[in-house]
Amino acid sequence: MIPRYSRQEMVDIWAAENKFRIWLDIEIHICEAQEKLGVIPKGVAKALKDRGNFDVARIDEIEKDVKHDVIAFLTSVAEHVGEESRYVHQGVTSSDIIDTAFAVQMKQSGEIMLKDLDRLLAALKKRSLEHKDTLCIGRSHGIHAEPTTFGLKLSGHYAAFQRNKDRLKRAIENISVCAISGAVGTYSTIDPSVQAHVAKKMGLSAETISTQVIPRDRHAEFFAALAITASSIENLAIEIRHLQRSEVREAEEFFAKGQKGSSAMPHKRNPVLTENLTGLARVVRSHVIPALENVALWHERDISHSSVERMIGPDACITLDFALNRLASVIENLLIYPKTMKANLEKLGGLVFSQRVLLALTQAGVSREDAYLIVQRNAMKVWECDAKTDFYSFLSKDKDVKAVMDVKKLKSIFDYAPYTKHISTLIKKTLK
Numbered sequence: 001m002i003p004r005y006s007r008q009e010m011v012d013i014w015a016a017e018n019k020f021r022i023w024l025d026i027e028i029h030i031c032e033a034q035e036k037l038g039v040i041p042k043g044v045a046k047a048l049k050d051r052g053n054f055d056v057a058r059i060d061e062i063e064k065d066v067k068h069d070v071i072a073f074l075t076s077v078a079e080h081v082g083e084e085s086r087y088v089h090q091g092v093t094s095s096d097i098i099d100t101a102f103a104v105q106m107k108q109s110g111e112i113m114l115k116d117l118d119r120l121l122a123a124l125k126k127r128s129l130e131h132k133d134t135l136c137i138g139r140s141h142g143i144h145a146e147p148t149t150f151g152l153k154l155s156g157h158y159a160a161f162q163r164n165k166d167r168l169k170r171a172i173e174n175i176s177v178c179a180i181s182g183a184v185g186t187y188s189t190i191d192p193s194v195q196a197h198v199a200k201k202m203g204l205s206a207e208t209i210s211t212q213v214i215p216r217d218r219h220a221e222f223f224a225a226l227a228i229t230a231s232s233i234e235n236l237a238i239e240i241r242h243l244q245r246s247e248v249r250e251a252e253e254f255f256a257k258g259q260k261g262s263s264a265m266p267h268k269r270n271p272v273l274t275e276n277l278t279g280l281a282r283v284v285r286s287h288v289i290p291a292l293e294n295v296a297l298w299h300e301r302d303i304s305h306s307s308v309e310r311m312i313g314p315d316a317c318i319t320l321d322f323a324l325n326r327l328a329s330v331i332e333n334l335l336i337y338p339k340t341m342k343a344n345l346e347k348l349g350g351l352v353f354s355q356r357v358l359l360a361l362t363q364a365g366v367s368r369e370d371a372y373l374i375v376q377r378n379a380m381k382v383w384e385c386d387a388k389t390d391f392y393s394f395l396s397k398d399k400d401v402k403a404v405m406d407v408k409k410l411k412s413i414f415d416y417a418p419y420t421k422h423i424s425t426l427i428k429k430t431l432k
Contacts, residue, residue, distance in 0.1 A: 005280060010321040013108045014314035016056045022101040023073055024052055026198060027088055030180060030190075033197035040087040047084040051079055070094040080226045091189035095301060096180045099214040102309065103177055104202055107220055109317035110172035116324035117165045117229075123331040124158040125431050127151075132427050135416060136250060136341035139350065142242075146352050147419040149343060150251075150336060155430045157236045164229040171225035175218045178202055179210035184300040212301035216294040219305075223291035223312065226320050230284035233323050237274035237281070240330065250341045254333035273330050280323045286313040349382050350388035356413045357395060364404040376401050 012018060031045035054076040063072035078085035089097075132151030137144050178199035182190045192206075199206040207214055213296065243251040253273050255261075261268030290312055294305035345352065354375050361371035378394040380400075392414055397400050 005322045006318050007217045007321055007325060010109060010112055010318050011314075013105055013112070014318065015103055016059075019101060019105065020054050020056065020059065020073055022104050023070075023097050024048070024054065024077065026097050026100055026180075026202065027077070028052065029198045030090075030092060030194055031199040032193075032201075033194040034087075034090055036197075037191055039191075040090055041084075044084045047081055048077075048088060049332075051081045053080040068094075070097055090352060091182055091194075093128035093183045093212060094178055095213045096182070096190075097208075098306075100178045100180065100198065100202065101174055101202070102313065103204060103214065105313065106219075106317070107176045107203070109321070110168060110175075110222070111322060113168060113226075113229075113321055114165060114172075114318070116321055116328070117161055117168070120162055120328040120331065121158060121165070122322055123328050124154050124161065127331055127334065127336075127418060128154040128158055128427055128431060131336060131338075132423060133420065134336070134338045134341060135345055135420070137345045144344075144352060146355065146389065149423050150177065150338075150341065150418060151427055152423050153239070154331075155427045157232070157239075159430050160232045160235070161229075164225070164232055167225045167228060171222040175222045176204045177207045177214055177218065179207040179214045180206040181207070181212075183212060185211040208406055211299075213297065213305075215292075216305055217298065219309070220288075220291045220295050223287050223316055226316050227285040227288040230281040230320055230323065233327050234278050236327065237277040237330075240274045240334070241271045241278070242268075244274075248340075248344065250337055251376050252335040252337070253330055253336055277327055280319050280326075284316050284320050284323070287316045288339055349388070350414055351379055351382055351391050353391065353414050354379055356418070357391075357410075360409070360413055361401070361404065364367060366400075368402060370400075374398065394421045 028045055028048045031040060031048055034040045035042050035045055054073060057119075058076045059069070059072045062075050063069055066072055066075070074089055077088065081088070092256055116336075128151045130151070131154065132149060135147055136150050136153070138146050138148040138153075161308040178195060179185070180190060180195035180198050181187050181192075187195075195206050198204075209215075226262070240251060240253065242248060244253065252269065253271050255269045261270045261272075290308045298304060358368075358371050358375045361374060362368050366374070375395075378398055379391060381394050382389065382391050392410070396407060396410060
């Protein structure tokens with residue numbers, strides 16, 4: 001990933017230095033287990049711990065000749081260890097090291113993203129409670145529907161990100177597996193106890209049947225969890241982008257002192273952060289199809305998945321980590337305009353109460369079909385009227401309405417309280 005959309009903590013996980021360090025740790029733990037079994041002499045693991053090292057540039061240099069990254073790595077390590085190095089990598093195959101290390105990197109990345117989600121959830125919870133009673137219009141198809149509160153809007157997104165956190169936790173658990181099973185996964189040259197030892201040392205579970213690689217349905221689940229989280233990011237980003245439109249202006253990204261919105265128009269305050277998040281979400285989602293296609297490999301293994309994972313592993317994790325932190329910052333600093341929300345709520349002259357009028361008419365003895373027609377014909381007058389005439393005025397003069405309902409009863413319908421009576425309970429239940 002480019003530095004513009006990267007945070008160093010996540011970048012470090014996917015750096016070559018960290019990958020090779022994990023490889024070396026795996027080889028050390030294999031040697032520990034092999035010594036206990038008497039397969040290799042005592043002292044090899046200690047020599048590997050004490051003198052085992054590598055040089056990334058040297059590995060790259062060797063790989064140019066041998067065309068194999070694990071062999072290049074082992075050669076570099078051997079140059080530091082000396083005689084004992086001949087016992088390193090006994091009975092294992094390259095995928096044992098690569099797949100187990102990749103699992104560690106995904107686990108490390110996932111744990112960072114769980115912390116990212118905690119930050120975002122905390123921000124959403126705070127702003128939800130802050131605006132639990134802030135009335136605003138709910139929209140369907142982009143059109144005014146019925147009143148809600150801004151706190152309830154944010155609580156819905158809180159619930160989505162809580163599900164994303166739970167989903168990611170499960171994906172991390174399912175990807176955190178170790179496979180040290182040798183060629184085609186039969187353990188013919190390595191005892192299963194070695195895998196168990198390495199798994200324990202690396203904080204992983206032992207794979208059940210690994211063939212020669214860890215089954216890629218595990219990886220597909222991990223990248224799918226990232227993609228769904230990215231879609232939730234875009235969902236909230238689009239909401240903010242709409243609310244920031246000049247014609248709406250109910251909420252707005254924080255605009256810093258000295259910030260510029262446009263090179264041509266000095267007045268502009270654009271939703272650049274949430275637009276950026278929409279784009280980054282597309283990038284993360286784009287990695288799901290390759291991850292799904294990696295599930296189908298030839299027989300016990302091929303390496304068609306390898307080139308894919310070298311790209312989607314760092315790119316998806318680094319991008320989502322950045323996006324989650326950017327969104328958390330947006331929510332923490334979001335400018336919210338309750339007065340504009342109230343003004344927009346009242347912009348259609350009370351049409352938002354149409355369902356309450358419909359229900360009241362049916363309860364007064366009018367059939368639902370007739371009640372709907374009565375309400376709709378008066379509502380359409382409001383839509384089409386140039387003058388500032390409200391919905392109540394038309395209804396109060398309608399003969400069919402007056403036939404079943406007095407003015408006092410009709411007036412009582414135009415009240416926001418019924419829309420908010422359950423809001424506190426809903427938010428409390430969601431934010432528990």
